[in-house]
Amino acid sequence: MGLKNLPSVDEVLRDSKIAEKEAHFSRELVVNEIRRILGNLREEIIQKDVVIDRELARDKVVQEVLKNLGRLRTGTLRQVLNGTGVVLHTNLGRAPLVAEAFDHSLELAKNYTNLELDLDTGKRGSRYYHLESMILKITGAEAALVVNNNAAAVLLVLNTLARDKEVIVSRGQLVEIGGSFRIPEIMSISGATLVEAGTTNKTYISDFAENITENTAALLAVHTSNYRIVGFSQEVALDELVRLGRSRDLPVVQDLGSGSLLDLSAWGLEYEPTVTECLQFGVDVVTFSGDKLLGGPQAGIIVGKRSLIEKMKKNHLLRALRVDKMTIAALESTLRCYIDGNPHQTVPVLEMLTYSTSDLEDKANQLGTLIQDVLRDWEGEYSIRVVETQDKVGGGAYPLQVLPGFGVEIQFDFDPEVLARQLRLQEPAILLRIQEGALLLSVRTLRGNEVEVIPGLLLEALRETVN
Ligand SMILES: *Cc1c(COP(=O)(O)O)cnc(C)c1O
Numbered sequence: 001m002g003l004k005n006l007p008s009v010d011e012v013l014r015d016s017k018i019a020e021k022e023a024h025f026s027r028e029l030v031v032n033e034i035r036r037i038l039g040n041l042r043e044e045i046i047q048k049d050v051v052i053d054r055e056l057a058r059d060k061v062v063q064e065v066l067k068n069l070g071r072l073r074t075g076t077l078r079q080v081l082n083g084t085g086v087v088l089h090t091n092l093g094r095a096p097l098v099a100e101a102f103d104h105s106l107e108l109a110k111n112y113t114n115l116e117l118d119l120d121t122g123k124r125g126s127r128y129y130h131l132e133s134m135i136l137k138i139t140g141a142e143a144a145l146v147v148n149n150n151a152a153a154v155l156l157v158l159n160t161l162a163r164d165k166e167v168i169v170s171r172g173q174l175v176e177i178g179g180s181f182r183i184p185e186i187m188s189i190s191g192a193t194l195v196e197a198g199t200t201n202k203t204y205i206s207d208f209a210e211n212i213t214e215n216t217a218a219l220l221a222v223h224t225s226n227y228r229i230v231g232f233s234q235e236v237a238l239d240e241l242v243r244l245g246r247s248r249d250l251p252v253v254q255d256l257g258s259g260s261l262l263d264l265s266a267w268g269l270e271y272e273p274t275v276t277e278c279l280q281f282g283v284d285v286v287t288f289s290g291d292k293l294l295g296g297p298q299a300g301i302i303v304g305k306r307s308l309i310e311k312m313k314k315n316h317l318l319r320a321l322r323v324d325k326m327t328i329a330a331l332e333s334t335l336r337c338y339i340d341g342n343p344h345q346t347v348p349v350l351e352m353l354t355y356s357t358s359d360l361e362d363k364a365n366q367l368g369t370l371i372q373d374v375l376r377d378w379e380g381e382y383s384i385r386v387v388e389t390q391d392k393v394g395g396g397a398y399p400l401q402v403l404p405g406f407g408v409e410i411q412f413d414f415d416p417e418v419l420a421r422q423l424r425l426q427e428p429a430i431l432l433r434i435q436e437g438a439l440l441l442s443v444r445t446l447r448g449n450e451v452e453v454i455p456g457l458l459l460e461a462l463r464e465t466v467n
Contacts, residue, residue, distance in 0.1 A: 003045055007058040009034050015062045021069050030069065037064045081450050081457075083432035085405055085442025087352045088258075088395025090178055092431065094291040094298070095349045096447065098334050101296065105329035115325045128313060130328050134335040138261055139275045141303035145312055146290070146331065151181045152321040153287035153300030154255050158190035158218075160312045161251060161285075165217035168195045170203035170236060172229050173222040177257070177396050183222055192217065202234040208244055218251050219244065221283075225257035225396035238273070242282040251284040251308060258397035259288020259301070261338055267354040269393070270401055275303065284308060290327075292395045295349035296334035297327050352444055353393065357404055361386070363443040364406035367451045371408060374455040378462060381413040389442045403444065410458075411438040414465075422461040430457055 012018060012034045021030055038061060045052060052060075080092055088094050118125035128145055135144035147153050158167060169183060174196070176182045187194040195216070198207035208219060219241055229235075238254070245252040256278060265271040278286050285308055290299030300321075302309060312318065323331075337346040344350040364386045372384060391405035392398075412419065416434045423430040423439075433440045443451065 003042060005052055005054040005057050006038060006042060006045070007054070007061060009038065011058060012061050012065065017066055018062060021066070024073060025069060033065050033068055034061065037061050079428035081428055081430045081454060082445040083430055083441035085389050085391035085407065085433070085444050086394035087349060087391070087445055088292055088393060088397060090395055094395055095295045097297060097330055098295070098337055098347055101330040101333035104333040105326045108329045109326050113325055115328070127322065127328065131331055131335065134332065134339060135301065135303060138335060138338050139279060139303050141279055143304065143306040143309035145302045145309050146323050146328070147300045147302065147318065147321040148323060149298050150255070150257065150287055150289040150300040151186065153302045154186055155190050156312050156315060156317055156321055157253055157285055157287060157302060158187060158192045159317050160315045161253070161308065162190070162192035162217035164191060166193045166195045166213065166215045167218045167220050168197050168208050168211050168216060169220045169222060170198050171196045171200050172198065172203055172233070172235065173224055175222055175224055175226070177225060201229050201232055203236055204234060205236050205240045205244055208236065208241065212248055212250070216250060218253050221252065221254045223255060223257040226399050228400055238278065238281045238283065245284070246282070253285045254278055254283045254287070256286050256288040258292035258395065259286070260293040262343060262350065264353060267344070269353065270398060272398070279303065290331055293349065293397055294334065295347035297330040299323055299327050299331055348447065353403070355444060357406070360406040360443055363446070363451060364408055367441065367443055367454065368408045370452060370455045371410065371458060374459045377459065380466070382410060384408065384410045387440070389440065391442050391444045405442050405444045407440055407442040409435070409438045409440050419461060419465050422465045423458070426457045426461055430454060
């Protein structure tokens with residue numbers, strides 16, 4: 001048994017770096033953390049039945065305690081420089097906000113606001129009042145409601161319109177988004193019964209019509225955000241679905257997922273109907289995310305017929321899905337970019353999607369030169385070049401679309417995974433792709449002065465990897 005080589009709490013406390021920590025934390029907290037880590041190590045030794053060197057054990061405990069205490073002070077959420085070229089990266093918190101949106105929400109968050117106060121009458125107001133007029137202006141909808149995210153939006157719509165009733169969906173549109181949002185599951189949580197129409201590859205309007213019964217409450221169209229069915233396939237067109245809904249007096253609901261407010265085909269992206277166009281087709285209720293192509297904070301936006309949205313506002317479930325003042329403030333500032341015009345120049349997500357390739361090439365050349373400059377101080381072998389990249393929209397939008405971009409490829413004579421990990425552990429962290437044994441940094445998703453910050457971080461990470 002290797003337990004005899006476990007350090008004592010006092011031995012760990014005597015480490016000079018640990019002693020320094022006592023300036024920020026109580027002795028009790030530090031001692032508790034040391035005990036916890038020692039306990040974990042003891043378990044590990046017993047389970048693996050190994051002998052551990054005395055010095056090594058002490059260092060391991062000290063490092064772990066320092067790391068955990070550090071996190072207690074800084075928290076664990078940190079800035080990541082996104083070198084992946086994936087604009088809407090769900091793991092990276094989707095849309096980076098318009099700087100103004102952040103300033104505005106922070107200012108409001110620090111103070112009291114009229115979140116639920118009608119300043120005119122002095123009486124109780126509604127938090128849902130704030131964003132509505134802006135959303136109506138931008139989308140042309142009759143009414144709007146903002147909730148926690150698009151999953152919540154779909155849940156609220158289904159629960160309000162179809163609880164204990166049936167909703168018909170095409171088999172080709174039973175999507176799963178990011179592992180946790182699945183149409184059949186959300187349907188069952190909402191209390192509605194899913195009725196599948198058609199087959200995986202082909203659904204006709206007659207498949208919907210044949211499944212309508214007296215229990216049917218709505219027809220649902222779901223955007224196949226992260227996949228496409230190609231080849232021998234058939235989807236029901238939105239206008240056909242609307243016509244059927246009208247003739248049978250059933251609301252047509254569309255989960256649009258990303259829900260662009262802007263037609264991006266002018267910048268070379270595939271054509272996708274905008275929220276406004278879906279409403280113009282006659283869809284009764286459309287839901288979409290605030291932090292995908294819209295480029296705002298996490299939110300779910302519901303737009304459509306006033307009579308239906310009024311019912312949703314009265315649903316008690318809304319209380320559990322409601323948005324916070326920070327979200328309202330940030331969304332307000334983001335939407336203002338659309339009202340002011342030229343959102344592709346002011347909303348970061350849209351800016352990144354609409355860069356010209358020549359701008360991207362210039363930026364990649366700049367990054368390449370800066371990296372080469374710092375690598376003069378590096379003794380090891382490497383090769384570096386500016387390359388074309390295949391960037392992505394991400395976030396479950398435009399799954400097949402490749403955005404031609406530029407980046408810097410760097411190859412070292414050791415395992416790139418080790419360096420990639422070290423880069424993730426820098427402050428700020430750097431996330432990039434590994435392609436054919438080389439590191440690949442796409443510049444599309446690097447913002448502000450990040451191109452100037454990366455070379456120094458890379459050199460630091462390299463030194464830490466080799467040591
Ligand atoms: C992304 C997406 C959702 C989930 O939206 P969240 O805002 O992440 O809750 C639901 N449906 C579709 C079609 C989507 O693309």
